[in-house]
Amino acid sequence: MSAWRDRFSAIVPRVAVVSHDLFMVWLVWQGLHRLRFGILPNPPEMPLWSTEIMLVLVAQGLVFWQVGLYRGLWRFASVPDLWNIFKACALGLLAITLGLVIYNRIELVSRTVLVLYPLSLMALLGAPRLLYRAWKDSSSERTAAASVRILILGAGHAGEALVRDLRRLGTYQPVGFLDDAARMRGTKVQGVPVLGKVSDVAEIARETAAKLLVIAMPSADATALQRVVIACERTGLPFRMVPKLSDVLEGRSLPGELKEVAIEDLLGRKPVLPDWKAIRHWLGARSVLVTGAGGSIGSELCRQCARHGARRIALVEIDELALTTTEAALKRDFPDLEYISILGDCGDPAVIAHALRLSEPEAAFHAAAYKQVPLLETQLREAVRNNVLATTTVATACRDAGVGTFVLISTDKAVDPVNVLGATKRLAEMMCQTLALERNTRFVTVRFGNVLDSAGSVVPLFREQIRRGGPVTVTDPDVTRYFMTIPEACQLILQASAIGTHEAIYTLDMGEAVPIRLLAEQMIRLAGKQPGRDIAVVYTGLRPGEKLHETLFHADERYRPTAHPQILQAEPRRIVAKEISHAVAAMRDASQSYDVERLADLLREAVPDFVPEQTVVDPLVPSPTVVPFPARNARKI
Template sequence: MSSWRDRVTSALPRLAVASHDLVMVWLCWQVLHRLRYAMLPESPDFPLWSNEVAIVLLGQGMVFWWMGLYRGLWRFASLPDLWNLLKASALGSLAVVAGLFFYNRFGSVPRAVLGLYPFVLIGFLGLPRLVYRAWKDNQANRSHEAASRVLILGAGRAGEALVRELRRTGIYYPVAFLDDAVRLHGSKLQGVPVLGGLESAAAIARETAAKLLVIAMPSLDAPAMQRVVAICESTGLPFRMVPRLVNVLEGQSMPGDLKEVAIEDLLGRKSVMPDWKLIRGWLGGRTVLVTGAGGSIGSELCRQCARHGAQRIALLEIDELALITIQGDLQRAFPDLEILPVLGNCGDPAVIAHALRISEPDAVFHAAAYKQVPLLEQHLREAIGNNVLATETVARACRETGVATFVLISTDKAVDPVNVLGATKRLAEMTCQALDDGRASTRYVTVRFGNVLDSAGSVVPLFREQIRKGGPVTVTDPEVTRYFMTIPEASQLILQAAAGAAHASIYTLDMGEPVPIRLLAEQMIRLAGKQPGRDIAIVYTGLRPGEKLHENLFHVDERYRPTSHSKIMQAEAREVSPEFIELALQRLRGAFVRYDTAELQEVLRVAVPDFKPLIREEDANGASANIVVFPAREARKTR
C-alpha cells in the first residue's frame, strides 16, 4: 500500500505540470482564434471545446510526453529547457497540422492561427516556468540574512555553477566574485558582481562582510594554488574549495560540495588519466588476490579493482581489524562483488596455498610489507622475513599454481639502497626477476614509487596529529625532501603498469618534483589556520637511523624507456643469477630460523651489492649527535 501511495505522490507534480501545459495549449488556441476573428466585421462565436481542440490537445500532448518535457523541474528551468520547449512546440505544430489535415483538410482553422501557433505557445509555456524560477530564486535571496556571506575566488564556469548551487541550498549567500581577468571586472555573473582581482581579497572581504572564501578554480596547478591559498590565509577568514572533477568521478566528493583545501591540492600532483579501457579489459570478470589488503595501498587497490571490473577479490591480511574494515567497505560500495577474506600471514606457505586454492586468482598484488625505515634498522630479521622471504613464498606459490600475473609493490628506496627497507625490497625485486626465468607462465611485474600521502605511518597524519595537539611539529632536517603521490594515483598507475606489462619488468612511477618536508609541515600548519613559528613551532630532530636527505627514483645502471603512459617508465632490469639468488635465500631462511642477525646482515650485503648502509657519527664515535655521513663510493659507468 505504501509503495502505491509513494508512486502516486511522486507522479502528482508531473501530472500537475502536464495539466498546466495542456491548459496553456487550449488557452493559446483560444486566444489565437479570438484575435483572428476579432479582425472581422462580424466575429463568429468560437466554441470552448470542439473536435479541432481535442485534436490539438491530443497531438501536442503526445509530443510533450515523447520529448520528455516532464523530467525536469521548474525550479531549475534554464536555457536548455526553453530550447526543449521550442522543439516541442515546433514538432507539436506539425502533429496538429497533420491531425487537422486528415480530419477536415483545415476546413475550419485559419492559416494565420497555424502559422502563429508554435511561437505564441512558447511564450505561454515558458513564461510561467521563468516566473516560477524567479520567484523561488527571490525567496532564496530574501533569506540570505540568515546565510553565510561567501566571497568566490574565480569567475569561471566552476564559479558560475557554484553560485547556482549556493542559491539552491540557501545556506550560503554569494556576495561577490574575484578574478584576475581584468576584462571581467565590473561585470556580473548570475547577478553577482566581479569586484576585482584576487590580491584584493582582504579588502573586498571586509567591504562585503564576507564570512567565508571559496576557491572555485579546480584546475589550478600547484604554484597557482599555493598563491591563492596564501591570499586566503592573509584574510584571516576560513576558506574552502570546489572539488576537482576527478574527485567527484571517483566518489570522493559530491557535486556542489565544498571541501577543505588538502595538502595534496598544494603539492602539484596533476590528475592521472590511466588507460581505463586497457585496465578494464585486463580486469573485467577476473579474480585478483591482494596481500596486505587492509593497508593504505592494498585497500585502495581492492577498491580500484572492484571499480574497474574485477568479479572476485581475495583479501589476505594478518591484521583482523584491517581485514574486517576493508571487507565491510567493499561490501557496502560493491554489493555484487564476491569477496573472499583470508586472515593470516602471507609468509606462511599453508596460508598462501589456501588463499590461492579458494580464489584461483588471475592476478596477485603483493602489497604486504614492513615499510618504517628507522624501525626496520633495529629489526633486521623481521624486515627480511616479511619483505624478502614472504615475497619469495607468495611469488613461488603463484608460479606453482599458474597465476597469470604477480605484481610486487616496491619502493624508490630500492634504488641505491642505504637502509634495511631499501635493501630488502631490492632483494625482493631480484627474487621475482630470478623466478621469471622464461620457463614460468607467470608474469612477474615490479612497480616502484615513493611516499604516498596520508598513508599509515607517513608524515602527513603525524603532522596533522601534532598540529591538532598544538605542536610542535617535528621535522628531521631542514633540507630533507621526499617524493609524494596520492594513494588513488599510485594504485591507478600500478594497475596501468600491470595491465600492459612484460615478463620480468620493473616500472618506476613518475613522482613529479621532490617536496621539502619543511615546506610540507609549514603548509599543513597554515591549512589548519595557524602560523608556523608563531602558533605552531617546527622542531628539527635530525635524521633518524637509515634515513638520507634525498631519495633517488632512477638507478645509474638501469636504462629507462617511456611506456604508453607518460607517468610510467620501464627500467631495463640488471642481470640476476637465479642460482645465486636461490643460495642467498637458503642462507637467509636458515639464519632467520636461528635468529642470527649477523649472518642475515652479511648475506643481505652480499646479495645486494648496491646496499651501502649509512654510517652515523654516534655509531662510529660514540657521540650522541644524529648526523648522517654518506660513505664514499666509486663512480659507476653507465651502460
C-alpha cells in the same frame, strides 16, 4: 496508508503540470485562430471543444511525454529546459499537422497559426517555469539574509555553479566574487558582483563582513593555489575550496561539497591521468587477489579494482580490524561484487594456497610489506621475513597456481638502497625476476615514492603534531622526497599492470622532489597557524637508514617510455638466478633460527649495491640500537 499518501502527494504535482501544459496548448490553438479569423467580416464558428482540438491535445501531449518534458522540476528550470520545450513544440507541430492531414486535410486551419504555434506555445510554457524558479530563488535569498556571508574567489564556471547551489541551500549568502581577470571587473555573475582581485581579499572581506572564503578554482595549478591560500590566510577567516571534477568522479568528494584545502593540492605535481579504457579492458570481469588488503595501498587498490570492472576480489590481511573495515566499505560501495576475505599471514604457504584455491585469481597484487625505515633498521629479521620471504612465498604460489599476472608493489628506496627497507625490497624484485624466467606468470614490479597520508607516513605525523600545538619535527632542513597520493599510486599500479610486458619494472615520472621543510610549513599554514610563530619547526637530524635525497632511477637500468606518458619502463639488470634462490633459501634458515648477523651478511651478498647510510647522529639525542652491517672486507672476530 502512509505509502498511499506519499504516492498521492508525488502524483498530484505531476498531474498539475501536465494539466497546465495541455491548457496552454488549448489556449494557444484557440487564441491564434480567434486572432486570425477575428479580422474576417464573417468569421467561421470556433467551438471551445471539438474533435480537431482533441487531436491537437493528444498529439502534443504524446510528444511532451516522449521528449521527457516531465522528468525535470520547475524549481530548477534553465536554458536547457527552454530548448527542450522548443523541441517539444516543434515536434508537436509536425505531429498535429500529420494528424489533421489524416483527419480533415487541414480544413479551416490557418497556415499562419501553424507558423506561430511553436513559438507562442514555447513562450507560454517557458515563462511560468522561469518565473517560478525566480520566485523560489528570491525566497531563498530572503531566507539567507541571516545566513553565513560568503566571498567567492574565482568567477568562472565553478563559481557560477557554486552560487546557484548555495542559493538552493538557503543557509549561505554569496556577497561577492574576486577574480584577477580584468574583463570580469565590475561585472555580475548570477547577480553577484565581482568586487576586485584575489590579492584584495583581506580588504574586501572586511568591507563585506564575509565570514567564509570559498576558492572556486578547481583547475588552478599548485603555484596559483599556493598564492590564493596565502592571501586567504592573511584574512584570518576560514576557507574552503570547490573539489576538482576528478575527485567527484572518483568518489573522493561529493557533488556540491566544499572541502578543506589538502596538502596534495599544494605540492606542485600534475596528477597522473590514467588510461581508464586500457585498465578496464585488462581488468574487466577478472578475479583478483590483494595481499595487505587492509593497508593504505591495499584497501585503495581493492576500491580501484572494484570501480573499474573486477568481478571478484580476494582480500588477504593479517590485521582483523583492517580486514573487517575494508570488506565492509567495499560491500557498502560496490555491493554487486563477490568478496573473499582471508585472515592470515600471506607469508604462510597454507594461507596463500587457501586464498588461491578459493578465489582462482587471474591477477595478484602483493601490497603486504613492512615499510617504516628507522624501525626496520633495528628489525632486520622481520624485514627479511615479510619483505623477502613472504614475497617469495606468494610469488611462487601464484606461479604454481597459474595466475596470469603477479604485481609486486615496490619502492623508490630499492634504487641504490641505503637502508634495510630498500635492500629487502630490491631483493624481492630480484626474486620475482628469477621466477619470471620460466615465463608462465607475467611478473610486474611497480616502484613509486612516498605516499601522502598513508599509514605511518610523514603527513599524519605532522598533522598530529600540529593538533597538539607542536613542535613539528623535521629530520633535516635540506631533506627532500618524492610524493604522490594514494589514489595516484594505485592508478599507477593498475596502469602498469595493463601495459602487458612479461617482465618489467615500472616507475612514475614524479617531477620535482618536495622539501620536507616546505611540506611541514604548508601544513602548518593550512591549519590556520604560522610556522615559527604559532607552531615551532624543530630539526632532529636524519634517522637511521635515511638519506637526504631519494633516487628514482638506477644508472644501469635503461629507461624507455611506455604507452602512458608518465610511466617509464626500466630494463631489468642482469642477475644470476641460482645465486638469488640460494641466498633466499639461506635467509629462510637464518630467519628460523633468528640469526640476525647471518641475515645481514646474506643481504649484503645478495644485493651488491646495498650500501648502508652512515647516519650522523647528535650525541646529545638518544638513538635506538641498530644492528650494524659489517664492512664488506671486515674480518670477523
